Structure formats: C-alpha cells, structure tokens
Amino acid sequence: MLSASDRGLHYGDGLFETIAVIDGKPRQWRAHMARLSGGCEALQLPSPDCELLRQEAQQLCMDNPQAVLKIIITRGSGGRGYRFPAEIKPTRILSIHPWPDYPIAYYKQGIVLTICNTRLGSNPALTGIKHLNRLEQVLARNEWQNSEIQEGLMLDQQNNVIEGTMSNLFIVEDDTLVTADLSQCGIKGIMRATVLALAQQLSIPILIERIDINRLRAASACFVTNSLIGLWPVQRLDDINYSQGKITQDLIKLLCEQRLIAISN
Amino acid sequence: MLSASDRGLHYGDGLFETIAVIDGKPRQWRAHMARLSGGCEALQLPSPDCELLRQEAQQLCMDNPQAVLKIIITRGSGGRGYRFPAEIKPTRILSIHPWPDYPIAYYKQGIVLTICNTRLGSNPALTGIKHLNRLEQVLARNEWQNSEIQEGLMLDQQNNVIEGTMSNLFIVEDDTLVTADLSQCGIKGIMRATVLALAQQLSIPILIERIDINRLRAASACFVTNSLIGLWPVQRLDDINYSQGKITQDLIKLLCEQRLIAISN
Numbered sequence: 396m397l398s399a400s401d402r403g404l405h406y407g408d409g410l411f412e413t414i415a416v417i418d419g420k421p422r423q424w425r426a427h428m429a430r431l432s433g434g435c436e437a438l439q440l441p442s443p444d445c446e447l448l449r450q451e452a453q454q455l456c457m458d459n460p461q462a463v464l465k466i467i468i469t470r471g472s473g474g475r476g477y478r479f480p481a482e483i484k485p486t487r488i489l490s491i492h493p494w495p496d497y498p499i500a501y502y503k504q505g506i507v508l509t510i511c512n513t514r515l516g517s518n519p520a521l522t523g524i525k526h527l528n529r530l531e532q533v534l535a536r537n538e539w540q541n542s543e544i545q546e547g548l549m550l551d552q553q554n555n556v557i558e559g560t561m562s563n564l565f566i567v568e569d570d571t572l573v574t575a576d577l578s579q580c581g582i583k584g585i586m587r588a589t590v591l592a593l594a595q596q597l598s599i600p601i602l603i604e605r606i607d608i609n610r611l612r613a614a615s616a617c618f619v620t621n622s623l624i625g626l627w628p629v630q631r632l633d634d635i636n637y638s639q640g641k642i643t644q645d646l647i648k649l650l651c652e653q654r655l656i657a658i659s660n
Numbered sequence: 661m662l663s664a665s666d667r668g669l670h671y672g673d674g675l676f677e678t679i680a681v682i683d684g685k686p687r688q689w690r691a692h693m694a695r696l697s698g699g700c701e702a703l704q705l706p707s708p709d710c711e712l713l714r715q716e717a718q719q720l721c722m723d724n725p726q727a728v729l730k731i732i733i734t735r736g737s738g739g740r741g742y743r744f745p746a747e748i749k750p751t752r753i754l755s756i757h758p759w760p761d762y763p764i765a766y767y768k769q770g771i772v773l774t775i776c777n778t779r780l781g782s783n784p785a786l787t788g789i790k791h792l793n794r795l796e797q798v799l800a801r802n803e804w805q806n807s808e809i810q811e812g813l814m815l816d817q818q819n820n821v822i823e824g825t826m827s828n829l830f831i832v833e834d835d836t837l838v839t840a841d842l843s844q845c846g847i848k849g850i851m852r853a854t855v856l857a858l859a860q861q862l863s864i865p866i867l868i869e870r871i872d873i874n875r876l877r878a879a880s881a882c883f884v885t886n887s888l889i890g891l892w893p894v895q896r897l898d899d900i901n902y903s904q905g906k907i908t909q910d911l912i913k914l915l916c917e918q919r920l921i922a923i924s925n
Contacts, residue, residue: 396662397664399662399755400755407672408794411670475678475728478801518780528793533703
C-alpha cells in the first residue's frame, strides 16, 4: 500500500526501473542504478541509496531465481500543488513479478511489429529517463489486441521512428547498426547501451540518427531490445519481411553467452 | 492509502479534477464532470459514476464550507506492463484540502509572472485533458522560489506561449480577448471556458490562436485563470508592466458576482 497523497500518483513525479532477475540475481544492476541516479538528478530528487536498494533487491530475489524486479522511486507525499514539498522524503517501492515466458520463436524466427498511431511528445528536459509519465505508452500499447503482434513502434511528432512501446529500436543498413536519436524523446534502455557496447566490441560501425519510416522500411534487418527480452529480431512489419543477417545473429549469440537473453526452455 | 500496484502510480494512467468548494458546495460541478467524462473517453476509461461522485463530494464538503476538493480517477490495479488489465476496475480518490487564502492584492494590483525554461511537449492525443502525467508542470513550478512571483508561463517546443503551470493565459489586444490555442498541448481549464462564455455575453470579440512571446509582450492587458483563483490580472512580466483595462475589470466583476472569485477577507 501507498499513501494516496504520494506525488507518484498525483503527478507521476518519480522514476522506475524494470530489472531481469536471472539465477536469483538482478542483471546489470550497476547500469540500472546509474540510470536511476541520473534520472533522480534530472528530476531534482535526492540520490537513491543504492546500497540499501541492493540489499532489499537481494532479499526479494532470494526466493525468485528467475523473475522481474521493479523499483519505483517517487518524490513522496506532498500537499496539493506542483511545488516540491519543503522536505522531500522519497518513496521507495520494490516489487517482484513472474518472469514472462517469451516463446523461443521470438528469438529464432523473430517478432511481428506494428506502427502505433499514438505519437511521443518531445521534451529535452525529460528525454531518456525512465519517469512515471507513461500515458503515451499506455495508449500506444492498447491500439492492438492481435496476439500475433508483439510490439508497436512509436513515432514522434516530426515523423521520426523513435522506439517500441516497451523497447528500443535498431536497424541494420549494409554493415552498419543504426539506432534512433533520443535527444528529444524516448527512453535510453539499459539493453540499448549494452548492444551498442557489444557492437563496438565487434567493430560494427554505429550510427545514432533520425530514422524515418522509409529508412525503417529499407533496412536489411531490424530488432528491438529491452532488459527483459534482451534482443528480439523483427520478422515482419506490415508488408515488409526482414531477414536477420549476421549482425543480429552475432549480437544474439553474445547476449545468450552473457545470460542477457534468458530463454527458459 | 492506495494499492502500490495502481496504474495511477505506475504510469500516471488516470485523470484528476481540482474543484473550488464555496459555501459548502463544489462550484461548477457539471463542467468538472463533463471534462472528467471527456478525459475518461480519451483514455478509454469506463465513464465515471457522476452521481456517486456527487454524493461522496457532498459528504466531504459538508464540514468544509470553503475548501479545495480533488478527485482522482485511475485505471486501477494492473499487472506489470502498459497493456490495459483484462478487467478495468477504476480507482476513485476524493480528498479535501484547505482553501488557499490568496491575498486580495492578487486581484486588485495583479500578480507577477515569470517565463519557465521547462517546455510543454506536444501531443494531440493527450491535449486538453487533465491527466496525471504532470512532470512538466512539476519541473516548471520549481524553477522559481521567489515568493514575489505567483505564476510561471510555459511555452511549447515551437515557442508558443501556452499556459501557466497551474492556470490558463489570456491577453487583451485592443478590444479583443485572446487565449492560447490548446490543440497541441495544455489543459482546457473550466475557468477558461467560463471566461470565454462571459466574454461572449459581454460581446467581447474572442480569438483562440497561437501566442508567441512578442505578442504577449505587446498585449495591453494579461490575466490568468483557474478554478480556485478565478481570475488574476497580471501586473508585471519581467520588464513589462500591464494595466488592467476595462475587459479584465468587467470579467472580475462578473466572476465575483457569481462567486467564482471568492476572496475570503
């Protein structure tokens, strides 16, 4: 339970992290804590006590070898009105959720994408961080009910393809890996950073640029990433079929080796 | 208290209304319920039970002749993930808060404005409605601590002046009343609609248009509105001094007569 006067509820005044728990351990803990700390700085929230969070997370993970850990930090309770309370006492919520058993086919054959009508608003002050203002994603995710579609892509108001409702987007052009520029909107995923780092290790040229719909359609391969799924190749978007290609397969191989893709069967 | 799994907390997946309680009665109840219902439709939330809300509001107002009533409606609890839960059971929160005793000088001499650095993101899917994604307003309101400044104006990404952090903006140009076009962002205030209706009654020409900073600076008068304050004339913005003029004074007079401005001393 939570106080009904919490600013997380009233204004979405806070942040969250969604973390894969594999073999009883939260994966990429330091990266998640770094993003959370950066988000706190952007929202002028006191720095989180990462050591305390680690202990509490460990406790929750002990009985849950494979699960999802969600951490929410809010600005705590405050009177009516947007102004920060005189003394900020952040609220800290850790919760553990069942591991989503994604079919192995999503990794082998790839997933099917759609394009959402709901757009992302742009705001450099809030871009990148995983804050609690997520109505755009809620509306976008609920545009499709067809269970054959696994993810929906969201465009900004300038017709750039930014990301999926719950994932970041990469495309492959010849031998180059391209991911969307998130300087105006979008969430900087932990797995996005990991994939960029792995690509660099593999000496794959990287571009972080605007991707419009024509560029997406013309790409030779396409995949999405997040902390839970790792990496899903895209099989199809509307009438376009993508093949996986060597870059996607090399990245999947590395992520499996590092247990950042955890296929349960 | 509220469930920590409420989607109002996780995603800001809900709406709110802030209502003036005067003489023990919520003012402009029907208009607030109409906006709430419209917001529910936009977010694909079940229609609120306005009769139940009215009874609950009445109960809360009984012992609070002059107060602020806040109503929050969320999509209720739902699992992890943006997708709507299979069965939506909205959460309903009513709370009563002390009446803010605004100095009479805010009405007589007017208030001082600043321009916020934090911008509003644009999203036609969410514009106008009073949803729970309010981080932009939180950041904007906390840009100034100077108690001589009462409100901050927010621009969109295209340099249009849209509204205050907690109010709508009007300017007077010759004998015409102008308020910002909210088709891309902003909240459609109940008092904004009231003032537009009163202006029409007074045969004042009205324009709903883009207002840029030069147009704001060149205006002969300027005021802000919301359901609690009614209407505050603006005395000063940076180096610009505004005079009130007849239109502003006529509107204040009418709002006082209708008890939509409730100066407590």
